[in-house]
Amino acid sequence: MAPDESFSRIIESLQVKYYRSALREVMKPSELNGSIEPRNILVQVKSGSFYGERDFTPINPGDFYFMPVGSPIFFRHGKSAKYPIFEKEGFSSPEHREQFIKSRLLSEGYDESKDIFSITGFDVHIYGAIPFFSILELPCIVIPYSEELNFLMESLIDEEENRRLGKDRLQRNFTEEIVVQICRFLESNPTYRNNFEKISFLLDKRLVNIIQYIQTNLGGDLSNQKIAALAYVSKDYVGQFFKTMTNTNLQDYIENQRLERAHYLLRTTKDNVQEIAHGIGFKDPAYFSRRFKMKYFKNANQIRKEDSIAI
Numbered sequence: 025m026a027p028d029e030s031f032s033r034i035i036e037s038l039q040v041k042y043y044r045s046a047l048r049e050v051m052k053p054s055e056l057n058g059s060i061e062p063r064n065i066l067v068q069v070k071s072g073s074f075y076g077e078r079d080f081t082p083i084n085p086g087d088f089y090f091m092p093v094g095s096p097i098f099f100r101h102g103k104s105a106k107y108p109i110f111e112k113e114g115f116s117s118p119e120h121r122e123q124f125i126k127s128r129l130l131s132e133g134y135d136e137s138k139d140i141f142s143i144t145g146f147d148v149h150i151y152g153a154i155p156f157f158s159i160l161e162l163p164c165i166v167i168p169y170s171e172e173l174n175f176l177m178e179s180l181i182d183e184e185e186n187r188r189l190g191k192d193r194l195q196r197n198f199t200e201e202i203v204v205q206i207c208r209f210l211e212s213n214p215t216y217r218n219n220f221e222k223i224s225f226l227l228d229k230r231l232v233n234i235i236q237y238i239q240t241n242l243g244g245d246l247s248n249q250k251i252a253a254l255a256y257v258s259k260d261y262v263g264q265f266f267k268t269m270t271n272t273n274l275q276d277y278i279e280n281q282r283l284e285r286a287h288y289l290l291r292t293t294k295d296n297v298q299e300i301a302h303g304i305g306f307k308d309p310a311y312f313s314r315r316f317k318m319k320y321f322k323n324a325n326q327i328r329k330e331d332s333i334a335i
Contacts, residue, residue, distance in 0.1 A: 035207055035221050037154055042199040042233050043145040045180040046102050048141035049128045053102030055080075059114030060321075062287060063145045063231045064157055065091040066202065070179055073103035076166055085136075086169035090206060092157035095164055102127060102139045130181055130275070142177050146199045154235055159226070159270075160219040161261040162212075167209050168272030176202050197228045231269050238278055242285055242304045282306065283319050290328045 034145035042065055050072065067074075067089045074083045078098050083089055091097050098105060101124065108124075115121035134140055148156040167173070176198045183191045183198075212217045217235075226232070233254045238246060251274070266274040282304045289300045298309050301324075306312035317323050 031207070031211060031220055031223065034150060034156075034188070034226055035038075035204065036149050038200075039149050039201065040196070040200045040203050041147040042180075042195045043151075044144070045144040045177070045184045045195075047128045047130055047140065047142050047181055048125045050102040050124065051122075051126055052124045053100070053104035053107055053139075054098045054124045055109045056097045056100075056114055057109050057333035058096040058098070060094065060096060060112060061091065061114070061145070062093065062284075062320075063095075063147050064093045066146075066173075066177070066206070067091070067099075067142050068142045068174065070134050070142060071136045072141075073100075074139065074141060075100035075163055081166065081332055082171075083166055086174070088167040088170070088173055089325075090162075090165045090167055092160070092162045092164070093155055094158045094160060099164070101141075103288075129204040130178070130185060142181055144177060144199070144202070148203055149222075159223055160216075162210075164215065167206070169211075170205060170282060173202065173205050174213070176205070194196050200279060204253065223226055228269060230257075231266070234266065238281055241280050242278075243302075244305070246305065248274070260280050279315065280319070286312070286316060287320065290324055297328075298302065300324075 043120050047070075069083045069085050069087055069089070071085050074089070075081060076099050080098060080100055089099065091099070115124070128140065138170045150156050150159070155278070180195055180198050180202075183195050211220070214287050233249055237251065237254055247259075248262050249259040251266075252259040255262055255265055257265050263274045265278070266272070270277065285304045285305075289295060289304070290297070295303070297313075301309050301312040306315075313323060320327060
């Protein structure tokens with residue numbers, strides 16, 4: 025099967041979840057250098073000075089900057105001879121972020137003398153289980169101005185600010201269109217052709233069975249013996265099968281999915297940390313705490329107190 029046909033089939037399987045959108049104005053220049061966000065971020069520069077990618081290439085007004093989930097973020101807000109630098113941890117809290125970046129309403133319009141950008145965050149999963157853009161292993165990418173993306177971004181923010189009837193449905197639809205537009209850009213750019221080859225394995229039904237089982241049984245038996253039965257392979261081979269298909273160790277994948285579920289539950293439920301850890305398969309709370317902090321650079325209680333930092 026040609027890569028473009030595989031890509032089309034995968035696109036049809038995507039589940040997109042909108043998070044939030046906003047218009048922002050830079051109050052003080054700052055630099056994100058290797059920080060990580062828990063969701064995909066798309067920014068559009070409206071006016072002023074912004075720089076992205078590892079070499080901090082200038083991003084022209086109107087252009088977009090896509091930051092896939094899990095990819096280290098390199099982004100300068102505003103122009104300065106010397107930037108305060110925020111590394112893996114990024115901004116420490118929404119209050120901290122607002123010292124450098126404040127909210128702005130669409131009705132205020134744009135001021136070319138100021139550094140202004142729009143931003144939206146969203147999740148994209150294949151079969152409701154695999155983070156799509158993580159599988160592609162993309163870096164942060166500058167996307168040239170697109171009338172479609174410009175319309176979709178402004179529509180999301182307009183719905184966010186006005187909260188009219190049908191808001192949630194429209195925002196979900198707009199976000200799905202944004203994902204398609206990003207995929208079309210990637211598919212048309214030879215630079216990312218090799219990244220597409222990483223997704224053809226996702227059409228293997230055995231792998232889909234394994235991933236869906238893991239997602240729905242994070243607190244249960246996820247031993248190699250149990251998972252091997254789903255792929256009709258031996259328990260001694262199932263780890264190699266999964267590694268060959270995904271380039272990821274099976275038990276590392278399981279632990280990562282458990283940590284991501286814990287991160288989600290901390291933000292969406294009032295269950296205590298120990299209950300969450302036990303419910304998603306960590307029998308030792310101390311081990312859970314160590315692994316959680318290694319992944320998110322913050323402990324579980326800090327995550328619970330925070331809103332999304334970038335958004």
